[in-house]
Amino acid sequence: MSVELKRRKAVQEDSVAQYERMIEIREFEEQINGLFAAGLIRGTTHLCLGQEALAVGLASVLRPTDIVSATYRGHGIALALGLSPEAVLGEIMGKTIGCCGGVGGSMHLSNMDLGLLPTSAIIGGGMPIAAGAALSFQVRKTDDVAVAVFGDGAANIGAFHETLNLASIWNLPVVFICDNNVYGEYSRINITTPIEDLHMRADSYNMPHFSLDGMDIGVVQKGVTEAVNRARSGGGPTLIEAKTYRFAGHSRADQALYRPEGELEKWQKRDPIKLTEESLVASGALNAEKIAKIQSDMKATIEKVVATCQASPEPNLASMFQNIFTPAKVGR
Amino acid sequence: MGTTTPMRFRQAIVSALADEMRADSTVMLFGEDVAEAEGPFKTSEGLLAEFGPLRIRDTPISEMGFTGAAVGAAIMGMKPVVEIMFMEFLGVALDQLVTEAAKMRYLSNGKLSVPMVVRASVGSGLGFGCQHSQTLENWVAATPGLKVVCPSDAQSAYSLMRASIQDPDPVMILEPRILYAERGEVDTSLSLPIGKARVLRKGIDITVVALGQMVNVARNAIEKSGLDVELIDLATVVPWDREGVLASVKKTGRLVVVEEAPKSGGWGSEIVAAATSELFSQLKGAPFRITTPDVPVPYSGVLEARFVPTADDVARQLIESFKSGTSPKSWWELEGLK
Numbered sequence: 001m002s003v004e005l006k007r008r009k010a011v012q013e014d015s016v017a018q019y020e021r022m023i024e025i026r027e028f029e030e031q032i033n034g035l036f037a038a039g040l041i042r043g044t045t046h047l048c049l050g051q052e053a054l055a056v057g058l059a060s061v062l063r064p065t066d067i068v069s070a071t072y073r074g075h076g077i078a079l080a081l082g083l084s085p086e087a088v089l090g091e092i093m094g095k096t097i098g099c100c101g102g103v104g105g106s107m108h109l110s111n112m113d114l115g116l117l118p119t120s121a122i123i124g125g126g127m128p129i130a131a132g133a134a135l136s137f138q139v140r141k142t143d144d145v146a147v148a149v150f151g152d153g154a155a156n157i158g159a160f161h162e163t164l165n166l167a168s169i170w171n172l173p174v175v176f177i178c179d180n181n182v183y184g185e186y187s188r189i190n191i192t193t194p195i196e197d198l199h200m201r202a203d204s205y206n207m208p209h210f211s212l213d214g215m216d217i218g219v220v221q222k223g224v225t226e227a228v229n230r231a232r233s234g235g236g237p238t239l240i241e242a243k244t245y246r247f248a249g250h251s252r253a254d255q256a257l258y259r260p261e262g263e264l265e266k267w268q269k270r271d272p273i274k275l276t277e278e279s280l281v282a283s284g285a286l287n288a289e290k291i292a293k294i295q296s297d298m299k300a301t302i303e304k305v306v307a308t309c310q311a312s313p314e315p316n317l318a319s320m321f322q323n324i325f326t327p328a329k330v331g332r
Numbered sequence: 333m334g335t336t337t338p339m340r341f342r343q344a345i346v347s348a349l350a351d352e353m354r355a356d357s358t359v360m361l362f363g364e365d366v367a368e369a370e371g372p373f374k375t376s377e378g379l380l381a382e383f384g385p386l387r388i389r390d391t392p393i394s395e396m397g398f399t400g401a402a403v404g405a406a407i408m409g410m411k412p413v414v415e416i417m418f419m420e421f422l423g424v425a426l427d428q429l430v431t432e433a434a435k436m437r438y439l440s441n442g443k444l445s446v447p448m449v450v451r452a453s454v455g456s457g458l459g460f461g462c463q464h465s466q467t468l469e470n471w472v473a474a475t476p477g478l479k480v481v482c483p484s485d486a487q488s489a490y491s492l493m494r495a496s497i498q499d500p501d502p503v504m505i506l507e508p509r510i511l512y513a514e515r516g517e518v519d520t521s522l523s524l525p526i527g528k529a530r531v532l533r534k535g536i537d538i539t540v541v542a543l544g545q546m547v548n549v550a551r552n553a554i555e556k557s558g559l560d561v562e563l564i565d566l567a568t569v570v571p572w573d574r575e576g577v578l579a580s581v582k583k584t585g586r587l588v589v590v591e592e593a594p595k596s597g598g599w600g601s602e603i604v605a606a607a608t609s610e611l612f613s614q615l616k617g618a619p620f621r622i623t624t625p626d627v628p629v630p631y632s633g634v635l636e637a638r639f640v641p642t643a644d645d646v647a648r649q650l651i652e653s654f655k656s657g658t659s660p661k662s663w664w665e666l667e668g669l670k
């Protein structure tokens with residue numbers, strides 16, 4: 001089994017491993033700004049700080065043969081699904097060790113062994129593609145499912161509505177997960193959208209829907225399991241709205257000064273990492289000492305990942321010309 | 333000629349929008365984060381404060397909806413300016429611009445006018461990856477009924493914006509993102525008509541035609557080449573300045589086009605074709621194009637820097653072609669790639 005599939009298996013089986021993966025994502029994301037400052041990353045990145053429970057909760061419920069489409073805010077989902085931190089950071093640093101050999105960048109992470117389609121940087125872009133993956137499962141009569149993860153902002157773009165309608169009339173095995181982190185770029189949801197409970201929109205498409213607490217990994221697992229089971233057993237699509245909060249700014253340049261006072265602090269009280277810690281301590285799976293060790297070990301691990309990625313070579317000129325078309329072939 | 337004011341490219345855009353809005357109460361601006369946040373690239377700084385929320389509006393992420401709303405408002409006599417944050421996002425709104433707006437005059441037997449402007453940031457060089465770095469002129473350039481302009485400095489950003497807003501037909505403005513922070517001098521009394529190329533340097537050896545961020549590259553290349561090159565900033569892709577460009581080629585007998593877009597299907601093909609067929613007997617060398625290779629824009633900084641034409645490579649090709657009269661090999665052909 002590949003290292004990456006082993007990483008996936010770990011979060012599917014063990015709640016401490018799930019906690020560790022959340023810590024990995026947190027630690028990983030917190031390194032990014034420093035790497036920009038050090039000139040090791042260029043362009044832009046979109047951090048998922050505060051949204052770790054959704055990423056890991058999802059990964060723990062899905063099979064590697066299920067298909068996931070996600071967005072440019074994808075570091076956490078990629079790590080959760082099992083991509084190695086080297087494959088993700090290497091891609092963000094534009095190095096050959098990256099999952100796309102350095103030509104894709106932070107917004108475009110993928111690994112088909114783990115079911116992750118290249119993440120899209122176009123709002124709504126991944127939604128119809130997930131429906132198409134689900135269509136292939138339906139036609140081939142497998143019991144795999146497709147999952148589309150997208151932001152609250154995507155609920156206002158045509159692709160959202162077209163895809164929900166299509167998935168509903170075709171009864172596709174797809175789960176739509178709207179990660180409602182309250183903001184789309186610099187605009188709070190109330191400025192762009194007349195409702196805040198976005199899952200309600202599925203009513204128009206006669207599709208089952210509900211919202212859940214995206215800060216609590218247990219709640220995420222329960223909700224996603226319900227929708228995934230429905231899809232696997234031929235019951236069709238579901239729209240889940242995960243209520244989360246974007247702890248960081250939209251992208252690198254954004255300090256998020258537009259937030260109402262106290263809003264971030266209110267959500268930080270429900271930091272998904274803290275909630276997971278509390279529940280694992282309560283169940284006896286973790287204690288203060290173990291938590292401290294997990295955190296300091298992870299710091300050291302991520303430091304090593306940074307060093308490994310720094311040492312990885314830059315892509316050569318030939319890699320610019322690769323993977324555009326398949327080599328010519330005649331006939332079937 | 334009036335006096336000039338130093339300003340950045342993005343400030344020239346703000347100034348032109350503000351000056352048009354002061355002069356004409358039907359001008360309005362909408363797009364994602366253009367009002368409260370004053371634009372993702374700060375190209376609407378101060379506009380909400382001065383003109384208020386009726387005319388300066390934030391939109392949902394609904395490019396098709398708000399581009400189409402601009403078409404309807406324009407038909408009814410408004411002059412809407414729509415901001416598409418990255419040119420790629422026009423993909424989800426293309427119908428409203430190319431198939432609706434551009435056909436209204438034609439389909440109304442000349443009765444309808446659609447005086448709208450769509451602005452989009454374009455281009456590579458900032459490490460945004462292949463879904464946020466294309467120039468994509470060719471998405472819009474083959475659309476009779478739609479004009480397409482592309483500024484290369486603060487002056488043209490200012491003057492072309494004003495001309496585009498004043499134009500009675502739909503105009504697409506491609507704003508090279510990498511230039512937003514660049515400083516320049518702007519004479520606000522200078523008008524640059526749509527459809528007129530700008531001769532930025534007079535010369536007799538070669539005519540170089542460039543667009544957008546390639547204008548700076550071409551200028552640096554000309555300096556390195558030591559040749560007496562005439563540099564033309566095309567400024568308008570549709571309708572391009574056939575008369576101005578061909579007059580220059582007639583004089584120099586040589587034409588080189590520098591483009592920031594894949595070799596296949598670029599706007600420069602049109603120019604090279606026109607010069608070749610119309611001035612064939614007067615040419616001293618083969619007209620040719622310097623472009624990017626036919627590949628998506630690579631993310632890696634090392635690769636992206638090679639992807640776009642560089643001043644060194646353009647200079648090499650100017651010198652080689654001036655000596656031989658033939659069109660030189662591209663850098664990737666020399667590297668044995670593709």
Ligand SMILES: Cc1ncc(C[n+]2csc(CCOP(=O)(O)OP(=O)(O)O)c2C)c(N)n1
Nearest residue numbers: 073121122123151152153154183184185421
């Ligand atoms: C079609 C399209 N329009 C605009 C953008 C620019 N854009 C990138 S992220 C973003 C905000 C998206 O917000 P949301 O869907 O809530 O996702 P979040 O960033 O909060 O994860 C916008 C407007 C885009 N990428 N694609």
Ligand SMILES: [Mg+2]
Nearest residue numbers: 151152183184
């Ligand atoms: Mg959001």
